[in-house]
Amino acid sequence: MAAVTPRRRGGSQQSFTNAEYTDILFVYGFCDGDSAKARAEYIRRFPNRRPPNVRVFSNTYRRMHKTGTVQRRQHDAGRPRLYAPEDEEEILSHFSEDPTISTNIVANRLGISQWKVWFTVHSNGLYPYHFTPVHVLHEGDPIRRVDFCRFMLHRDAEDPYFLKRILWTDESKFDQDGITNYHNIHYWAPKVDGNPNKKKETGSQRRFGLNVWMGIVDDCLIGPHFLPNMLNSENYENFLREELYSLLEDVPLQTRQKMIYQHDGCPAHFRRSVRQWLDESFPNRWIGRGGPIPWPARCPDITPVDFYVWGHMKALVYDNLTGPISSQEVLRQRIIDAASIMRNNLTSRVTKTEIRRRCRKCIRNRGAQFEQH
Incomplete structure (x- = not known):
């Protein structure tokens, strides 16, 4: 297996080390190719590590099977690139490390379209939720x-x-x-008519x-x-x-x-x-x-x-x-x-x-x- 070294891609480091990928493959095989069971088994064996997403197990196995390595292809930094299945784990790793990050930031870091980021997070059951404003409590x-x-x-x-x-x-x-x-105010109109550019007066x-x-x-x-x-x-x-x-x-x-x-x-x-x-x-x-x-x-x-x-x-x-x-x-x-x-x-x-x-x-x-x- 080719060695995997941490590297920068669009401002982000690779998600897992060579040793972690080895364990991911081993656990995936131990669980007979069941990604959900493999993730649970991985968490049980390595409780102090960041758990991979379910898709990481199948993607890593597929990449190893097709290319003989878990190392991703090199890309010119800063240039847009086509979305590949192995990008999914890197997209999800950003949201795992920072659940407040925006899809636009992730897309810019990885050099892919924002639509691809949206598709990935929704496919993996992630949805955006608003923060609830609450009153401040003092000591006591x-x-x-x-x-x-x-x-x-x-x-x-x-x-x-x-x-x-x-x-x-x-x-x-x-x-x-x-x-x-304003986030909840909409004006519905036919698309063929163009943007009606409605205004709401405020701040008199x-x-x-x-x-x-x-x-x-x-x-x-x-x-x-x-x-x-x-x-x-x-x-x-x-x-x-x-x-x-x-x-x-x-x-x-x-x-x-x-x-x-x-x-x-x-x-x-x-x-x-x-x-x-x-x-x-x-x-x-x-x-x-x-x-x-x-x-x-x-x-x-x-x-x-x-x-x-x-x-x-x-x-x-x-x-x-x-x-x-x-x-x-x-x-x-x-x-x-x-x-x-x-x-x-x-x-x-x-x-x-x-x-x-x-x-x-x-x-x-x-x-x-x-x-x-």
Whole structure:
């Protein structure tokens, strides 16, 4: 067998050494030419090595059978070359070493077309997946998240009405542009007509927005209520004292009498007078920073307003079919209309079944982010 020495090809080193190829051939023969079994046997025998792809075994045997060597043909560096079966293992080795690498980079390194790289990875069952954005956790957050979730599940087991009585609340900013994900925006048109070069206006110099408060308790959606754009502890306290109870008029009386108020730990919520009002209005029945039920910071994945309400509402408000948002009044009406649509479709599954499921996932994941699992 001819010796194989590491060499550069389009900026990449050869995948396996001479000794590794020898073992690949031996294991392939030991397993009677079954590539899948050969790969499993190779991993068992050499646990500290990088495992070859399944196709490497058959490709190496075929190359040895036809040419009498496992050494690949030499090519002029930097020149495009035809795709050969033995290139497959080198393509796959790039994705094995760096799963985030792009097909374009691999194609340039190996001097082959990007289409050939795509064909190879898809033929071997590899598909691109998007990263899931998750919130940042600080030191100590996972422990506090687990403690809170355990408390919620224990109380839910003791009292079947506990989750039905929690009023989950949050604030969010809306403006005329919203958040645009251009990767998911398409305009379908006949190819014969050419590219229509559609545009989407954004980044207006004359900017306007609204700060929206929403709540959800059992199967009741509360709000929207429009707060000052610059929320501080004083205007938040005024909202609690003067506006909150009128927003709760449609909530059943038996729920209001034992309602548990929840908000997060932002500075406007932590003012002493705000906490005093909550102690008086919801004695031992409020969740928040400094409250009788401590709220763990940075937990949007556990609050229904965050993981359910805002996403659905913004999808309705910024629906492309409804046209541009030309004024603050149009934006306000879109938010009100979106809330009405959501109110008609809301069930208690969001505040009961989904909360239980997320608390269990948080505990299983030891307090780390879990929405990507």
